[in-house]
Amino acid sequence: MVVIKNLVKEYNTGHGKVTALKGINLRVREGEIFGIIGPSGAGKSTLIRTINLLEKPTSGEIYINGVRLTSLKGKTLRKKRQKIGMIFQHFNLLNSRTVRGNISFPLEIAGVPAVEREERVERLMELVGLGDRADHYPSQLSGGQKQRVGIARALANNPDLLLSDEATSSLDPESTESILNLLSRIREEMNLTIILITHEMEVIKQICDRVAVIEGGKIIEEGKVIDVFASPQAPLTRRFIKSVINFDLSPRVLEHLDVIDKKEGKIIRLSFVGEKTHKPLISSLVRKYKIDANILYGNVDDIKGVPFGTLVLKLEGDITQIDRAIKFLRQQGLKVEVLTDDRPDRAVGQVQ
């Protein structure tokens, strides 16, 4: 649906040139919610603003439904851009207009006749749950309600694509949750494609299908959200995931690590995704290899309905049997990290 090829964006500042995007390549599929996460200054805003050409790329191409946006000009470009909605962190509402007036605004610009306009505005207010706030001004609304107006306004011209620029960053956790639920619902109901940027992994975890991690103007990691959570590759990705899933070893586990005799046992961390969480793997491990397995830590999380778990086990017995047991677990598709092997960073070590 959206294809970004070798996108480069340079800004000329008083202090020289800043390259905000250094050759971005991305493909976003129709109907998916695609998240782009990165730290401050990584290039997220620049990237999302170049997708609808609010920011002109220095080089590279952007295709939307096969149309090369970067080669369009004037009226054709304006028409195409009407099919791309955008929502913002600070809502960008017109304070002198009511809820109804704000939502109506893009329809007025597009030249939609008054009767059709009014009908569409009513429908949009219902869709975002603001039917009873039609005549309120932005100053009379909460942050979450303001963002609902922003969403309704962005949907006014029936876009195929919705761009979200940190849309929940100024909201409290409760409003964030309700806005994310609303975005999920309108994606289903309107078959929208959504690209969102955020610096919060929780947002990615809650609603995105796929995620790209951006750092220093480059995409450093990309994949299905569940895969990236289960097996993050880049240190930055692991740091982001740590903010929602605790990878640190508890003091109890660290104590065991300090005292275990490596000739008689190993401590391992298992990560498992999906239906593997239901299999009685540990008991079959104990029976099959005649070793002891002591659970030191366990946690099961949920990523968009898919269970995702971590288990720290102390395996004791014949060391050859323990190695065979670890091989068996890996053959079952589990990610196994041997914590008793000498590693520079055990706390956030990469899962093998």
Ligand SMILES: Nc1ncnc2c1ncn2[C@@H]1O[C@H](COP(=O)(O)OP(=O)(O)OP(=O)(O)O)[C@@H](O)[C@H]1O
């Ligand atoms: N209009 C501009 N003029 C000059 N430099 C800019 C401009 N906009 C962004 N930059 C620079 O480009 C780089 C990327 O900025 P951008 O705002 O895209 O990052 P970001 O990931 O969205 O950060 P944040 O989360 O803090 O908003 C930064 O070094 C920034 O200083």
